[in-house]
Amino acid sequence: MKVYFxxxxxxxxxxxxxxxxxxxxxxxxxxxxxxxxxxxxxxDNHLKLVAVLITHNHGSHAGGLHTLRKIYSPKILAADWEVAGEETTVISGDGTLRLAKMIVKYMSVPGHTSDSVVYQIGNILFTGDILSAGEIGSTNSSYSEYILKSNIEKKIFSQQDNVILMPGHGPPTTLGAVKAFTADFKKMIQSPQNDRVRN
Incomplete structure (x- = not known):
């Protein structure tokens, strides 16, 4: 497997x-x-484009689909039907696919958006905007932040430290580095009820 950025x-x-x-x-x-x-x-590399994976339906992540679909006919996978309408293969929850003769795992990690999905191919996690080098994704409420942190701890931080993160923004990193240096995870996750008491 080779990854081009x-x-x-x-x-x-x-x-x-x-x-x-x-x-x-x-x-x-x-x-x-x-x-x-x-x-x-x-x-130039005579590649056959078989699939497009969308981590979440924001223009800076899915805006090129219109152009891409004029040239190729890949399978489009996302958690939001509106990404490509009837051409969208909607995925939900967690699961495994076989695409380009590779095993692709997907995990629903809502919080930044309701349709946020993380894809794993081999030892690499493609995290979209939910997690990058040094920070978690933005949220619009304390409850969304709690859900996002809970899902990251359960589904992402449970993996080995040498797993590589390819985020939607910023440089690649490793899971070990994110655990060590992301300020949001220096403290224990607080429940939304505790947040409301303090506010």
């Missing part, structure tokens, strides 16, 4: 092309903007 300057968001080198099949994760560089990567 592309930065969407407009939204400073990350797009990833994951390639199965044995079959020359590829998956794109979060195509915020489809650039000439991305198309060249696919065409």
């Amino acid at each position: 592309h930065l969407n300057i407009g939204g400073f968001s990350n797009c990833y092309i994951v390639v199965n080198e044995k079959t020359s099949e590829a998956i794109i994760i979060d195509p915020g903007k489809i650039t000439e560089e991305i198309i060249s990567r696919i065409e």
